[in-house]
Amino acid sequence: MKIKFINDLRGIFFPDSCVCCGDTLLSSENQICTDCQLGLPFTDFSPVKENPVEKIFWGRVQIESATALLSFSKKGSVQRILHSIKYKDNKELGVYMGRQLGTALAESHRFDDVDYLVPVPLHPKKFKKRGYNQSEEIAKGIAQKFDRPVVTDVLIRTEFTQTQTKKSRFSRWENVSEKFALAETDTFAGKHILLIDDVITTGATLESCTRAILQAEGAKVSVAGLAFAGH
Numbered sequence: 001m002k003i004k005f006i007n008d009l010r011g012i013f014f015p016d017s018c019v020c021c022g023d024t025l026l027s028s029e030n031q032i033c034t035d036c037q038l039g040l041p042f043t044d045f046s047p048v049k050e051n052p053v054e055k056i057f058w059g060r061v062q063i064e065s066a067t068a069l070l071s072f073s074k075k076g077s078v079q080r081i082l083h084s085i086k087y088k089d090n091k092e093l094g095v096y097m098g099r100q101l102g103t104a105l106a107e108s109h110r111f112d113d114v115d116y117l118v119p120v121p122l123h124p125k126k127f128k129k130r131g132y133n134q135s136e137e138i139a140k141g142i143a144q145k146f147d148r149p150v151v152t153d154v155l156i157r158t159e160f161t162q163t164q165t166k167k168s169r170f171s172r173w174e175n176v177s178e179k180f181a182l183a184e185t186d187t188f189a190g191k192h193i194l195l196i197d198d199v200i201t202t203g204a205t206l207e208s209c210t211r212a213i214l215q216a217e218g219a220k221v222s223v224a225g226l227a228f229a230g231h
């Protein structure tokens with residue numbers, strides 16, 4: 001009760017503001033004002049085969065389908081959204097944006113045979129510090145519009161064994177591919193996994209996650225990101 005009272009007071013003195021532009025939100029608005037929402041740079045990749053997100057995995061690892069909801073650009077509204085989800089404890093925004101990605105996935109019908117939503121795991125130390133995994137919050141939002149179970153305890157991030165800073169570029173790359181593993185291979189055997197990430201850049205993390213998942217016999221992997229920082 002006490003906490004609720006404080007939250008109500010916060011609403012009076014600090015009304016919610018738009019994550020992107022900082023303007024005060026109307027009571028009908030949530031997280032992002034209508035103008036900013038309409039101005040978001042949607043990629044419209046979800047229904048498109050061989051889209052730019054899929055192309056970054058070509059020649060690297062087998063990905064069935066891939067997409068991202070938004071185009072990332074530095075200093076733009078998408079960067080502010082990602083920053084708020086990742087560093088400002090704004091889990092609700094992760095779920096809110098995840099719902100939009102979930103709608104795009106459902107409407108595209110290219111992801112219909114996906115069995116599980118699997119967020120890219122955080123390193124356990126980071127999870128402990130932040131208290132949540134931003135990709136998991138996005139996955140929860142996706143599941144509200146694209147109804148699949150979110151599985152977080154099969155794909156796991158393994159501990160670092162040595163500091164990465166002293167290693168050469170090549171061995172750093174090797175190290176990346178060893179950061180993920182499956183806790184067990186039965187759950188994903190014969191299943192189509194949709195990997196969820198907040199922002200897709202080089203695809204290195206998703207590539208190593210995919211290699212780990214493909215240890216399960218007959219598993220297939222697709223990829224969905226909230227944003228794509230491609231060229």
Ligand SMILES: [Zn+2]
Binds near residue numbers: 018034036
């Ligand atoms: Zn705004």
